[in-house]
Amino acid sequence: MPAAGALYRRAVLGALPGLGGGRRGPGLPAVEVAVGGVTVDRAHLADYDRVCGFRLTDRLPATFPHVMGFPLSLRLMTMPGFPIPLTGVVHIGNRITVHRPITADETLDLTTYAENLRPHDRGRQVDVVLVGSVAGEEVWRGVSTYLGRERKPSGGEARDRGGRPEAPDATARWRVEPRVGTRYARVSGDHNPIHTSLLGARLFGFRRPIAHGMWSKARCLAALESRLPDAYTVEVAFKVPVPLPSTVSFALLPDGGFALHDSRGRPHLAGLVR
Template identity: 65%
Template sequence: MRGPERAGAEMSELAGVELPGLPAAGPLYRRAAIGLAPRLGPGRRPDRLPEAGLLVRGVAVDRDHLAAYDRVCGFRLADALPPTYPHVLAFPLALRLMSGPDFPLPLVGLVHVANRITTYRRVDASEPLDLAVRAVDLRPHDRGRQFDVVCTASVGAEVVWCGVSTYLRRERTAAKGARRDSGDRPAAPAPTAMWRVPARVGRDYARVSGDHNPIHTSRIAARLFGFPRPIAHGMWSKARCLAALEGRLPEAYTVDVAFKSPVSLPGTVAFSAAPGRTFGLHDLATRRPHLTATLGPVRQE
């Protein structure tokens, strides 16, 4: 089993391209959203992810930004970073990677279907972080193709946090009939709490996360992608659930989430948590799950 120190050495080996600072997420996303991101580059192959990742060293946490993130997601104001906060710090790097000319899939249309986070220890806002991202494991799916974006946060040679986001690109496939029957869905658990999610959550989370995908903020854009109303960011939903469990989580753990269906804004969701192992969100009226999650011991990526 690898330790965080060895993972840190591997991160440096695999990062590939070191940038002088974090790129601005807004321009990258806006360029991709209006179709100006390059569709074909000299190193681009439709069946291969770029081998090189991206790395930025010495990223300092802005405490004002951290406090704004805490408020939007429901965490207590503290110097300890919430488990989902490094994902936000690394998001501009992931966006830069996925919008590059050698990336095989267009950024627009990718669906975030799962996220796994491992926290190796408490991370304090005073600790500068080295952030690295890489894309791995492009593979077929019954609805298209999917891949993982692996993000790590390190303090010196020690990896203190790791996140793995799985993205799906919907494409026509020959695997018809392989999709699950939604009628086989298990019964939703009894709710632990009910939350009203206001429409402003989409705009507020976009502001603190840098994820300005208009399906979260614009009714017109949401309809273009098949949603009757804007939808909440999946990582906001995960963060809100973990905020509800604050004080009951161990210092080191892995939390694995599958995003099942979007939360329409505004809306009301039911949160359920079983002692120690699982939690989730589901729709009050239809009982349809929005996300399901498991908590477990540290997993070495």
């Protein structure tokens, strides 16, 4: 696996003037990044389960293969010519398909690639696909949508500026402590400073560090753990960031959906299991 720390250093250095931060390709690199024979570290899995609220079992949570393959996604997104810089990128959506349960004694082959570069009213967005296979059979697929913000709107998908619907009744309320940012960074390898540093967050326009979107998704799935079937797709859209610390309201909806809101009813996350 690539070393995540080195890739973050490359991204930060590349963003500095005169060091290549402006070399961005007009399209996507025609490349896949793959690593075979990836095993599960059970201590790592247990730490991840604790941080996200899952039960300690040998079955991998739906979001754990995303963590296992995250260094591959970093390697892809820090390649020369990748159209969206890693520094300041915003994770705006994630879709995971679990084809069957995966256990900790299985060995995964992981492959990642990028597709569907398209405009957004705040810049450009791209899908980074990660596929997990066992003995040649696809068992897991994740699609993360990332937004690269640009100063001049390029047209395309627009944000919904209509009235906000009333927040659903809360099923549970959770206190999200400041340490969630650093604890999740440690178990996920995602050390983006907007999640772990007050200075880093302010450099990118946030008053305080914010929780990782994939922590929010994992925490919601942990609350649904006993209801999830063996095979399913779960899709989320990340809305207003979760500042650290804060109190959030989780709501389970009758149509298979779920949501996370702040104390004023603003949506942090909207999800659906099917």
